Amino acid sequence: MTIGTIVTVDDQAEVRRLLADVFKAKGSHVVGFDDGEEAIQWLGANEADLAVLDLDLGPNKRSGIEICRSLRARLPDLPIIILTGHGTIDDAVMAVKAGAVDFITKDPYLEDKLEISVEKVERIMQHALARRQLEQENRELRATNERLRKAAGRRWQIVGDSQSMRTVLTKIERVAPVPRPVLVLGPRGTGKELVARAIHTLSPRASEPYITINCAAVPESLLESELFGHEEGAFTGATKQKEGKFELADGGTLFLDEIGNMSLEFQAKILRVLEYQRFERVAGSESIQVNVRVIAATNADLKQAMADGTFRRDLYDRLAFEVIQLPPLAQRMEDVPILAAHFLAHFRQELSGIPVREISAAALDRFAAYDYPGNVRELKNIVERAVYMAQGSTLTAADVDGALPPEAQSPAExxxxxxxxxxxxxxxxxxxxxxxxxxxxxxxxxxxxxxxxxxxxxxxxxxxxxxxxxxxxxxx
Ligand SMILES: Nc1ncnc2c1ncn2[C@@H]1O[C@H](COP(=O)(O)OP(=O)(O)OP(=O)(O)O)[C@@H](O)[C@H]1O
Ligand SMILES: [Mg+2]
Incomplete structure (x- = not known):
């Protein structure tokens, strides 16, 4: 990291020259002053990344320490290094108290010392930058969730504060506006459908159709007509022409859920449509052109399926423009309390007259003691069942126990x-x-x-x- 602009203040021209040589050699832009007040004035109108002040700025002039104090008050983020001719402990203490990040004596080793001091400033600046970036990211994540909540209500909100869920949210935000496929992976109940919904909601297609199809729920012979539609008389029972999901989703998003079990032949058909956005209805001859953004999901291990030869690598590559992997809930248990609170709030909104308003710490402990093979969906069911059974305004450990599956609640086990x-x-x-x-x-x-x-x-x-x-x- 190179420091952009450095302001130097010293009444001795040869010191200013030395400083300029050292800093310019490191690639910085240097602005020199022999007078502190001028420097303050310049800094009021221009930006700098570091100031180097001499302690003694000549007779009848404010000292470097005083200039440092003034600058501190106006520009709290500007790192300041103080130079001195003598280097007493007192001076050093004063400099640090005035807010300087470093204090250097002008002696034959000045150049080396400057070098070290500048490295220190670079580290400080790097930290400040990283902190600012993190703060920015947090603001963006909050904004993403807020936008989702506003756009689609609580039902489609993605809750989670764990590192892995932050990564998921960042990816959603990044890929949403890009009209390319997204592959959402993860065990059952981890929120794949929710993620697909969020991507659509945050995309410029939000007001266009969002169509979903569960590829595993339809036999493959029907899947083709479901996806691409058919002409009248295409097969027994096809009494009239029907539009397929790809046509219905034109301009919007098609969510292909559970794509893990299609035959290789069918996978090739999907790939062709993804590539050319063009297909024919079953028994049709007209080529239909669409503009559909596809999001696919599966809980199958596609890497394994590719190794076994049951999933086409070219289809994977096409779908995996962005891959969003949802971890099992057991790997992000820190999300359980806010998820539980979210499901309670959601349930209260859905159903009036629920007495439970909050979740006790003991109840949270019980929630935390289970490993949720059914992931977030299972947690949601358990929270709702516990809330439904509870009598008081606070959810107790016993309420949760009553809703946990027998093997989790049985103290015998x-x-x-x-x-x-x-x-x-x-x-x-x-x-x-x-x-x-x-x-x-x-x-x-x-x-x-x-x-x-x-x-x-x-x-x-x-x-x-x-x-x-x-x-x-x-x-x-
Ligand atoms: N991060 C989350 N925040 C809020 N609700 C969530 C979250 N993850 C999942 N849910 C809720 O859990 C339930 C299951 O989520 P979803 O249907 O998206 O899972 P899935 O991964 O598609 O599951 P399956 O593989 O069984 O289809 C839904 O009610 C969903 O709203
Ligand atoms: Mg699903």
Whole structure:
């Protein structure tokens, strides 16, 4: 990184010359002044990336330290280096206090020292630049999501703050305006359809049709007519002419979902349409020209399918203008709390009269303890079921447990304790044994924190201690 413009202030012409030589050799533009006030004035109207000030600027002149202070107040981002003839500790301390990033003594090693100091300034500038870029990216991500929310409402909003979801959002934003195919990959329920929707919504085609087809849901003999349409009498049952999805999507976007299982022959047909945007209806002779942006998705491992010879490499290359890979939810668990809050808000909006307003920390812990093989879709279902069953205004751990699949909620599996009831025993013994089991389970869930276990069970700490002693619940 080269520093663009450097302002130097020294009353000695030979020092100014030396500074100019050193900095110009590094590719910088140098503007020299013998007077601090002039430099301040110049900097008020021009931009510079670094100022180098001499400490002693001559009799009856403000010192470099004072100039430094003035500049600091006006241009807080401008790095300043102070030069001095003597280099006492006091001067150094004053310079740093005035806001200089470095302090250099004018001695025979001045050139070397300048070199080192400039490198330091370059590093500082690089950091500042990286920080500004990051802030800019964050602003853009927030703006993307805001635009999605405004354009399409909460239903199509993509929620997630993990690094991997940020990358996904950045790619969506970047590729949306480009009229080329996009391939969306990821396990089931990770949000592939949502991403396709977002790309369309953020593209200049947003007001044109968005057509989807699930290629795996239609037998291949029908898929051709579904995609390309057919003429009257094309096959038994084709009583009238029908437009295919490619025609319906003309001007807009066609989402080809689950493209992983098409025959090689059919893949070749798709490839041809992608290349030439031209096709014929089944049993038709007219060549139809369209302008369709294709987004394809699959949860199949296409790399493997290509290696096995079941997916055409040329089709992959065509579709993979941009590839957006969605990671399983288990690999971005930090997104679970905001996703849960999002689904709660969405559910409340959809259905009036839901008492639940917020999610307790304990409930979030329960959400976090499961690994979601069905990914975001499964989390959404669990949140909705838990909210639907809950009575209070806060979602509790027990509410979540009730909605988790049995293997995730069963303490017998998750903690190794089990509860075996014995119908031959008298009722009070059966109740005691159940209570002891509940307490032990609460302890294990809270990693033996008795206060938390009591809270989990909804009893006071004293009540819990009573049972703890009664059932001998020490860890042993
Ligand atoms: N990042 C996310 N933010 C908000 N909702 C999401 C997110 N990811 C997924 N969802 C929701 O989860 C559900 C499943 O998402 P979607 O249908 O897009 O997944 P998919 O990858 O296409 O799944 P499949 O492979 O089964 O077709 C939808 O209700 C969707 O709105
Ligand atoms: Mg899908």
């Amino acid at each position: 998750s903690s190794g304790t089990s509860f075996a009831d014995d119908a031959r025993l008298p009722l009070d013994q059966r109740v005691d044994s159940f209570e002891a089991w509940l307490c032990r389970d609460a302890l294990e869930r809270t990693r033996y924190k008795q206060k938390e276990a009591a809270a989990l069970l909804g009893i006071t700490y004293d009540q819990f201690r009573q049972r703890y002693r009664k059932y001998g619940l020490g860890k042993d």
